[in-house]
Amino acid sequence: MRCCRSLLLALAALATGVVGARPGEAHDFWVQPGDYWVAPQVATSVTLLVGHGPLRQRSPIPVRRIMRFEAVGPHGMRKDLRPSLQLRGPRDEGTVAFPEPGTYLLVLQTDARAYSLLPAIRFNDYLRVEGLTPALLFRQRTNRANAEGSEAYSRQAKTIIQVGAETDPAAPVTRPLGLPLEIVPDVDPYAEPCPKKLPVHVLYHGRPLAGALVKLTNLEHDANPIETHVTDETGRAVFNAPQRGNWLINVIWTEVAPASSDVDFQTTFSSLSFGFSGHP
Amino acid sequence: MRGGALPAALLCAALALGLASAERKAALLGLAVLVVTACAVAVGSIPGTWSDAVFLGCWTSVIASAAIVHAPRDLKDWQALALSLNAGVWTGAVIALAPSKGDLLEALPVALCALPAARARRQGQAIVLKVLASWLIAVAVLGAILQFLPATPGYLADHLE
Amino acid sequence: MKRMRHMRRTAPELAGTRREGRSARRRAADRLVLAIVSTMAFGVARVTPAYAHMGTGLPGGFESGFRHPVSGWDHLLAMVLVGIWGAFLGRPLIYVLPVIFPVMMVGGAVLGMFSVPVPPVELGVAMSVLVLGLCVGLAIDPPVWAAGTIVATFAVFHGYAHGVELPSAADPVGYSVGFVLTTGLLHAFGVGIGLLTARPKGILVTRGLGAAVALAGGWYLCLALGL
Numbered sequence: 001m002r003c004c005r006s007l008l009l010a011l012a013a014l015a016t017g018v019v020g021a022r023p024g025e026a027h028d029f030w031v032q033p034g035d036y037w038v039a040p041q042v043a044t045s046v047t048l049l050v051g052h053g054p055l056r057q058r059s060p061i062p063v064r065r066i067m068r069f070e071a072v073g074p075h076g077m078r079k080d081l082r083p084s085l086q087l088r089g090p091r092d093e094g095t096v097a098f099p100e101p102g103t104y105l106l107v108l109q110t111d112a113r114a115y116s117l118l119p120a121i122r123f124n125d126y127l128r129v130e131g132l133t134p135a136l137l138f139r140q141r142t143n144r145a146n147a148e149g150s151e152a153y154s155r156q157a158k159t160i161i162q163v164g165a166e167t168d169p170a171a172p173v174t175r176p177l178g179l180p181l182e183i184v185p186d187v188d189p190y191a192e193p194c195p196k197k198l199p200v201h202v203l204y205h206g207r208p209l210a211g212a213l214v215k216l217t218n219l220e221h222d223a224n225p226i227e228t229h230v231t232d233e234t235g236r237a238v239f240n241a242p243q244r245g246n247w248l249i250n251v252i253w254t255e256v257a258p259a260s261s262d263v264d265f266q267t268t269f270s271s272l273s274f275g276f277s278g279h280p
Numbered sequence: 281m282r283g284g285a286l287p288a289a290l291l292c293a294a295l296a297l298g299l300a301s302a303e304r305k306a307a308l309l310g311l312a313v314l315v316v317t318a319c320a321v322a323v324g325s326i327p328g329t330w331s332d333a334v335f336l337g338c339w340t341s342v343i344a345s346a347a348i349v350h351a352p353r354d355l356k357d358w359q360a361l362a363l364s365l366n367a368g369v370w371t372g373a374v375i376a377l378a379p380s381k382g383d384l385l386e387a388l389p390v391a392l393c394a395l396p397a398a399r400a401r402r403q404g405q406a407i408v409l410k411v412l413a414s415w416l417i418a419v420a421v422l423g424a425i426l427q428f429l430p431a432t433p434g435y436l437a438d439h440l441e
Numbered sequence: 442m443k444r445m446r447h448m449r450r451t452a453p454e455l456a457g458t459r460r461e462g463r464s465a466r467r468r469a470a471d472r473l474v475l476a477i478v479s480t481m482a483f484g485v486a487r488v489t490p491a492y493a494h495m496g497t498g499l500p501g502g503f504e505s506g507f508r509h510p511v512s513g514w515d516h517l518l519a520m521v522l523v524g525i526w527g528a529f530l531g532r533p534l535i536y537v538l539p540v541i542f543p544v545m546m547v548g549g550a551v552l553g554m555f556s557v558p559v560p561p562v563e564l565g566v567a568m569s570v571l572v573l574g575l576c577v578g579l580a581i582d583p584p585v586w587a588a589g590t591i592v593a594t595f596a597v598f599h600g601y602a603h604g605v606e607l608p609s610a611a612d613p614v615g616y617s618v619g620f621v622l623t624t625g626l627l628h629a630f631g632v633g634i635g636l637l638t639a640r641p642k643g644i645l646v647t648r649g650l651g652a653a654v655a656l657a658g659g660w661y662l663c664l665a666l667g668l
Contacts, residue, residue, distance in 0.1 A: 027438075027439055050439075050440060050441070051437060051440070055437055059440075059441060060440065060441050061441045062441075065441075114439070114441050116432065116438055116439050117430060117431045117432060118431055118432055118438055118609075119429075119431045119432075119433075119434075119556075119608035119609045120556065120605070120609075121499060121605070121606060121608075121609040122431075122432075122434060122438070122499060122608070122609035125499055125609070126438065146556070146605070147556060148430075148431050148556060153439065269439075282612075282613075282614070286612075286614050286615055286618065287614055290614075290618070407536045410536070410540065411536060411539060411540055411625065414540045414543055414544055415543055415621050415622065415625050417544070418543045418544060418546065418547045418617070418621050419614065419617045419618050419621050421547050421551075422547055422550055422551070422554075422604075422607065422613070422614075422617045423613070423614050423617065425551055425554065426554075426607075426608070426613055429554060429555070429608055431608055433608050433613060434499065434501060434608060434609050434610045434611045434612070434613055435611060435612065435613060
């Protein structure tokens with residue numbers, strides 16, 4: 001009997017270790033250049049990244065899902081970069097080089113054929129954490145709060161790259177580029193002198209989006225965002241403008257899918273990244 | 281997380297209960313077979329695409345090893361060795377998929393419970409082993425079914441295209 | 442001479458002494474093994490933040506699973522009552538019921554994992570507290586198959602509640618180990634209480650406990666029905 005007690009204790013001890021599993025998601029998606037400030041005609045790498053903290057990894061997205069990958073530069077310059085994409089290369093997804101100085105935007109847009117199905121508790125938590133309150137309320141109203149949640153989702157990402165030392169007031173940074181969900185800064189984060197505040201507008205199908213949770217994250221310490229704001233009725237959120245490091249602003253929005261769809265929601269992820277790596 | 285030391289440790293615990301009905305020498309030899317086999321398999325590399333099959337094999341082995349407790353007859357020597365070899369293969373395979381091979385050092389010692397388990401059985405306390413075996417079988421069934429869930433389980437990142 | 446006689450042992454006595462010595466050494470070896478295994482087993486389920494690809498579900502592992510069955514008094518009372526009733530009914534039910542419950546609880550958990558529609562879980566759990574309390578309070582002694590069926594049915598509802606959370610847990614295996622272990626330990630605790638029936642007036646105490654819990658079960662049932 002003593003032996004059995006000991007055996008029971010041992011097996012109880014077997015499972016007594018603390019399991020420190022933390023919550024985390026792969027909701028962040030962005031285009032990461034090797035440096036955000038480069039010299040003219042110098043190639044810099046481009047990597048598609050997803051997730052944050054210990055979950056950050058290269059995106060496994062297949063090339064057929066990328067509808068748009070282009071560089072938008074000063075004086076209306078546009079260049080399709082899809083031919084230079086080499087997804088899942090040994091270190092990056094390819095390189096880009098800019099012949100002329102100026103401020104450029106790399107723009108990436110995917111189709112909406114990514115699919116997610118999460119168990120009920122986890123889906124509700126994802127909606128809550130990402131500020132998708134209308135979707136939470138919809139599930140409660142339709143008695144689906146205890147059901148799994150399915151989405152079809154797409155990604156949009158913009159990255160601001162400064163080529164040469166002089167910033168360009170005519171840069172396309174502060175103009176929308178027609179993405180379904182887009183973060184448009186009201187000021188150029190690379191402007192001289194450095195702005196103290198960084199106001200952004202969030203546009204959904206070209207119209208200001210109110211009530212969206214927008215997050216600012218330091219890409220060098222990206223376990224948690226530094227600042228979060230909910231857009232006001234004009235779709236505006238104001239952050240403290242960073243002057244060092246590399247940064248990501250992201251937003252997620254979802255809407256109820258049509259009844260004929262085989263998913264519950266159609267979701268869009270959008271990001272804007274910029275930084276000062278390579279700054280002379 | 282899905283892997284790590286815990287699934288391997290549960291398999292070692294199930295083997296320990298299964299070996300309780302074997303002769304002491306066969307049980308000790310079985311433990312040695314477990315250690316050698318697990319180490320040999322764990323140092324290899326297993327493609328990530330095989331992970332579902334590996335975990336299914338692990339959970340099936342937990343169920344089979346724990347169910348031996350309910351067998352009416354004692355385990356023959358060759359049966360004990362076969363059970364140990366099977367447990368070694370799947371323990372090593374699960375550890376090969378784990379982030380750290382050091383998990384093997386945490387899982388293998390659990391198999392030493394075979395010695396007090398055998399003693400409990402000799403003292404007529406086999407019912408305790410049966411109750412513990414039922415717990416292990418319960419956990420293994422749940423673990424095996426997880427990979428058949430249509431929804432993304434908690435140990436996988438969501439929205440990863 | 443006296444001392445020599447004192448020291449002289451017969452052959453059977455010597456053999457018995459050698460057997461006792463071997464047995465004591467084996468017991469010591471077993472305890473040493475268990476001590477080593479217990480110490481190492483504390484680290485088995487530990488996960489450090491340095492792991493590259495941890496789960497991204499909600500925080501949920503062994504600790505969450507271990508706490509889940511005791512997160513509500515209704516769950517806790519029902520599982521203790523299973524042990525008490527088993528002890529009350531004696532062999533074989535004293536160990537059959539604590540085996541049936543975890544096994545059928547897994548069946549309920551699977552239904553919960555796949556979100557299969559079942560009658561309201563809170564209703565089933567409340568009924569389990571009421572019915573099991575009455576079985577103990579009224580000293581109901583059904584056939585083995587009937588007792589097994591009652592416990593198995595209620596185990597499905599308890600398991601369903603665990604199964605709904607399981608897919609979202611970041612460490613579902615640890616979570617499963619946690620709630621199965623807590624369930625088993627609560628049964629064992631109930632068996633310990635149930636063994637009071639062997640003492641004088643123990644039956645009265647146990648039946649009184651059962652009746653009190655049955656009253657609590659009635660209250661939970663009213664809550665579940667919204668009364």
